[in-house]
Amino acid sequence: MSTSSTETKAETAPVLEDAPSGRLARIARLQALQIVIVLALIVVIFSVMKPNSFLTVFNIRGIVINTSILAVLGVGMTYVIITGGIDLSVGSVLVFSGVVADKAMAGMGGQGWGTAFVGLLVALVAGFVWGLINGSLIARAKVPPLIVTLGSLGMALGLAQVITKGVDLRDVPSVLVNDIGFGNVFWQVPTLSVIAAVVIVIGIIVLHRTRFGMYTYAVGSNPEAGRRVGMNVDLHLIKVYVISGVLAGLAGFLNLAFFQSTTVGGQSNTNLNVIAGVVIGGTSLFGGYGSIFGSIIGLFIPATLQDGFVIVGIQPFWQQVVVGAVLIAAVYVDQTRRASALRGGTRPRLNRLLTRPSGSS
Amino acid sequence: MTDAVLEARAISKLYGHVQALSDVNFTVRAGEVVALIGDNGAGKSTLVKILSGTEMPTEGELLIDGRPVHISNPSEARRNGIETVYQDLALAPHLNPVQNMYLGREVMRKGLAGHLGFMNNGEMLRGSKAAFDDLGATVRNYAGSIGAMSGGQKQAVAVARAAAWAKKVILLDEPTAALGVVQTKNVLELIRRVRDRGLGVVFISHSMPHVMDVADEVQVMRLGRRVATFRAKDTNMEELVGAMTGAVTQEGHA
Numbered sequence: 154m155s156t157s158s159t160e161t162k163a164e165t166a167p168v169l170e171d172a173p174s175g176r177l178a179r180i181a182r183l184q185a186l187q188i189v190i191v192l193a194l195i196v197v198i199f200s201v202m203k204p205n206s207f208l209t210v211f212n213i214r215g216i217v218i219n220t221s222i223l224a225v226l227g228v229g230m231t232y233v234i235i236t237g238g239i240d241l242s243v244g245s246v247l248v249f250s251g252v253v254a255d256k257a258m259a260g261m262g263g264q265g266w267g268t269a270f271v272g273l274l275v276a277l278v279a280g281f282v283w284g285l286i287n288g289s290l291i292a293r294a295k296v297p298p299l300i301v302t303l304g305s306l307g308m309a310l311g312l313a314q315v316i317t318k319g320v321d322l323r324d325v326p327s328v329l330v331n332d333i334g335f336g337n338v339f340w341q342v343p344t345l346s347v348i349a350a351v352v353i354v355i356g357i358i359v360l361h362r363t364r365f366g367m368y369t370y371a372v373g374s375n376p377e378a379g380r381r382v383g384m385n386v387d388l389h390l391i392k393v394y395v396i397s398g399v400l401a402g403l404a405g406f407l408n409l410a411f412f413q414s415t416t417v418g419g420q421s422n423t424n425l426n427v428i429a430g431v432v433i434g435g436t437s438l439f440g441g442y443g444s445i446f447g448s449i450i451g452l453f454i455p456a457t458l459q460d461g462f463v464i465v466g467i468q469p470f471w472q473q474v475v476v477g478a479v480l481i482a483a484v485y486v487d488q489t490r491r492a493s494a495l496r497g498g499t500r501p502r503l504n505r506l507l508t509r510p511s512g513s514s
Numbered sequence: 515m516t517d518a519v520l521e522a523r524a525i526s527k528l529y530g531h532v533q534a535l536s537d538v539n540f541t542v543r544a545g546e547v548v549a550l551i552g553d554n555g556a557g558k559s560t561l562v563k564i565l566s567g568t569e570m571p572t573e574g575e576l577l578i579d580g581r582p583v584h585i586s587n588p589s590e591a592r593r594n595g596i597e598t599v600y601q602d603l604a605l606a607p608h609l610n611p612v613q614n615m616y617l618g619r620e621v622m623r624k625g626l627a628g629h630l631g632f633m634n635n636g637e638m639l640r641g642s643k644a645a646f647d648d649l650g651a652t653v654r655n656y657a658g659s660i661g662a663m664s665g666g667q668k669q670a671v672a673v674a675r676a677a678a679w680a681k682k683v684i685l686l687d688e689p690t691a692a693l694g695v696v697q698t699k700n701v702l703e704l705i706r707r708v709r710d711r712g713l714g715v716v717f718i719s720h721s722m723p724h725v726m727d728v729a730d731e732v733q734v735m736r737l738g739r740r741v742a743t744f745r746a747k748d749t750n751m752e753e754l755v756g757a758m759t760g761a762v763t764q765e766g767h768a
Contacts, residue, residue, distance in 0.1 A: 363631035364620050367613055374608035381604045382618030383589045441608035 187486065188434055188450050191479070195454065199461035206464050210341050220449075220456045221349035222411065225404045226427045227448040228356035229397030234431055235360075236393050237373040237440025238291065238298035243401045244423030245309035246283045250276040250405030251415045252313040252322060259324035269329045276406035277399055283309055284398020288391030306424065313417055321414045334410035345407055352400065357445045369393060373440025426455065429476060433483045439491065454479060517580065519544040519714040520565065520596065520683045525574035527560050534560040535738045538574070542683055542714035547705060549725040549746070550718045552735035553758050558718050559687065561735070565716065566598040566685050567591030578682060595681030599672045601688045607661030611653050611671050612642045614660055615678065645678035646670075649707050652700075666697025673704045683714040690724055702728045722751045734758055 199207040206212060226243045233240045254276035261268045283305055290301045325334075336344040360366035368389050371379050379386045408416060434451030436443025459472045518541040527535040535557045542548050552558050563569040565576070567588040575582050578594050585591045588598070605614045612635070621637045622628035639656060646653045651670040660668055669689055676684050686705065690698040705728050709715050719725050725732060726746060734742040734757040742757040756762035 359631070362633075364622070364633050365631050367609070367617075367620075367633070370608055371606045371613075371617060374606035375604070377602075378604045378606045378614075378617065381588055381598075381600070383592070384618050441606070 188447060188454070188483070192450050192454055192457065195457050195461065199457070199465065202465050207461060212460065212464070214341050214343060216453070216456050216460050217346050218343045218411075219460075220452050221343070221346040222404050222407050223423070223427055223430065223452050223456075224349045224449050225352050225400050225407065226397075226423070227430050227452050228352055228445055229400035230427050230431045231356070231434075231436055231443055231445045231448045232360065232369055232393045233298075233397050234428070234436045234438060235369050235373045235440060235443045236390060237438075238390070238394070239302060239428065239438075240287065240394065240397045241299070241302040241424045241428075242283060242287060242305040242309055243397060243404075243427055244420040245306045245313070246280055246398055246401035247405040247408055247423060248415060248417050248420050249283065249309040249313040250279040250402040251409045252316050252405075252417070253279045254406055255322040255324050255409060255415055256316065258326060259322070264327040266326075266328055268326045269333075272326070272329070272409070273403075273406050276402040276409075278402070280398040280400065280402020280405065281395060282398070283401070284395035285391065287398065288394030291394060292387035292390035310417075313415070317415060317417055319417070321417055323414050325409055325413045329410045330413050333407070334413065345411060348407065352403070353445060353449060360445055365389075365392075370441055373442075375441075427452070429480050430455065432487075433476075433479055435483065435487065437487050437491065438484070439487075442487075451483075517544075518542060518577070519579060520716075521577040521580075522561070522565065522571075523575050523577065525561065525564060525571045525576075527557075527564065527569065528572045533738055535564075535571070538735070538738070538740050540565075540733060540740060542716055543731075544682075544714050545709055545712045546730040547709050547715040547717050547728050549729035549732045550716055550735065551720075551722075551725055551732060551754060551758060555737075556735040556758070557738040558735055560738075562598070562685055562687055562716070562718060565591070565683075566596065592679065596683045596685065597676035597680035598685040599669075599676045599687065599689055601691060605660050605668060605672055608659050610655075610657050610659055611646075612638050612656050614671060615642045615645065615675050619679070641678075646674050648711075649674050649677060649704050651704060664697065665693050666700055669693060669697070669701050670704060673701060673708070677704075677708045677711070677713065680713055683716065684708055685716045685718075687718050688720065689717070690719060690721065698724065722754055725754070726751060736760055 226247070230240055230243065254272040257275040258268050258272040261271055287298075287301055287305055290296050291298050333344050333348070338344050338347045360369065368379070368384060371384065372386055372389050372393075376386045379389075408420075412419075430452030431443070431448040432438060432451070433454060434444065434447030434449070436448060455472060455476045458475055459469055462469045462471055520542040522538065522540040525535055525538045525540070526533070538557070538561060540550075540561060550558050550561065560569065564571050567585045567590055570586055576585055577583065578596075583594055585594060585596075591598070606617065609617065616638045621634045621641070623632045623634045628634075642653075642656065649670075651674045652667065653671065654667075660671060663671075673684075673686070673689065676686075689705075690701055693701060702724060705715055705717060709730075717725070717729060729746045732744045732746055732749065732754060733740055734744070734754065736758060741760075741763060744753065744757075753762060
């Protein structure tokens with residue numbers, strides 16, 4: 154970089170304003186903040202209606218544990234959707250990974266950590282392979298992500314059923330069930346959720362703090378800009394789908410520990426639930442914009458509604474109705490945000506309230 | 515007159531049977547703005563694609579500082595000190611000016627953190643501010659996304675990025691095409707400052723007033739050939755338009 158010649162500065166003094174770069178401002182910019190308010194409202198309403206049954210450690214623990222496995226998938230899905238893609242195969246890859254892990258552990262026998270560790274490894278490798286297949290077809294063969302992952306959705310699920318012959322496997326070592334599936338790290342903090350939390354924290358750090366994360370946004374924002382500066386856009390896309398695959402493999406392993414079953418028939422809506430959570434959390438289906446934090450909040454909303462409706466005695470089927478409406482509202486908000494950005498736009502109203510104005514624009 | 519920093523010799527380009535360029539010579543000197551003008555289909559864009567490494571010439575050679583170079587992709591062009599500002603900007607709208615400035619050339623932290631992919635954001639912010647200040651470019655908000663900025667600001671970021679990284683030559687493909695009056699004036703001012711730093715500037719434009727305003731030399735293309743070269747101060751718009759349309763001929767092509 155050349156930083157010579159200072160005499161040119163004089164005439165048109167550059168307007169340097171380091172406006173919102175603070176932490177508060179950065180968070181406020183996220184659509185995710187609005188969804189935090191929605192979640193908080195839901196929690197407050199249920200708490201007021203049934204304080205003694207909703208706001209209990211036992212109940213909260215249940216909501217958290219129900220969200221944990223979806224959250225692991227949600228981390229990978231957030232990366233994929235930020236690139237402007239979609240991964241419909243996560244539920245099937247979860248099942249497939251669980252099935253091959255179960256087979257591997259059954260073949261090895263034993264109820265100890267050694268067997269469990271082999272199962273974990275097999276599940277991760279299975280997820281890796283599916284992610285690699287998805288990513289390669291999308292990045293190199295240029296088949297649209299919707300079609301590639303729709304295809305691998307069917308293939309992974311079909312192969313899982315071929316292996317199991319349609320009957321769920323249950324060869325899960327007892328340490329896995331007791332320590333991970335139902336265990337607590339301490340007090341009432343589930344091991345499963347701590348594992349998910351670690352994945353979430355790593356996911357957030359990598360997405361918001363590293364070059365890899367920035368490239369993920371760049372690919373979703375304008376892949377051509379990346380190519381012109383020498384980025385390997387195709388390779389980056391493959392890596393992102395591999396992340397989604399590996400996390401689906403991990404989720405398959407956790408699912409096995411929690412349900413002590415491969416749940417072959419029980420994951421048909423998992424992909425859509427995860428995508429809904431990510432989109433509710435403010436990640437744009439058009440790519441270039443989003444956050445893992447938002448996705449996690451977005452995943453808590455359906456789980457909290459489901460739980461709350463049961464407790465207050467409303468038919469839990471209403472959950473689907475409400476989640477559907479929230480999903481549409483979330484995409485509407487994203488659309489208006491994108492439109493205003495295109496107009497050369499003003500920042501969202503909420504953001505303006507929370508940060509000092511950044512001068513004229 | 516100084517020596518050519520970038521020179522294209524006897525460039526021809528065939529697309530199938532279509533002769534897009536035939537035997538074109540083109541020179542850029544350090545510290546000069548060369549305007550490249552011509553009607554649609556005259557071959558300006560093809561020539562720029564060859565200079566920026568997007569396309570390979572069918573025949574002919576490129577020289578930098580008098581040495582023949584082989585440029586077969588944009589990365590090689592950049593390694594040779596040639597930066598391009600594309601008509602469609604080629605910025606990532608969701609990233610901020612600093613991220614765009616350093617995209618593909620990030621400054622990593624030292625040691626383990628750098629190997630883990632952590633970037634030195636402070637250093638990149640300093641570098642970006644220095645680069646924008648250097649050109650007197652107005653960037654109001656280094657943390658906001660490029661997409662929320664005006665066309666003029668985007669173009670300023672694109673030009674400043676190219677100027678910061680270019681060691682020899684900047685190619686600008688219709689940089690003022692989509693801009694308003696004030697923004698255009700600012701971009702032309704940026705171009706002068708880039709030139710004053712000693713870079714060679716290639717300025718492609720359809721706008722004769724802009725060309726007359728900023729160029730030191732004007733090279734005119736017509737039907738895949740360079741048909742005329744003028745010093746900007748010795749010519750006028752009628753002459754340029756005449757050369758573009760074929761009413762005036764200067765170079766002795768058949």
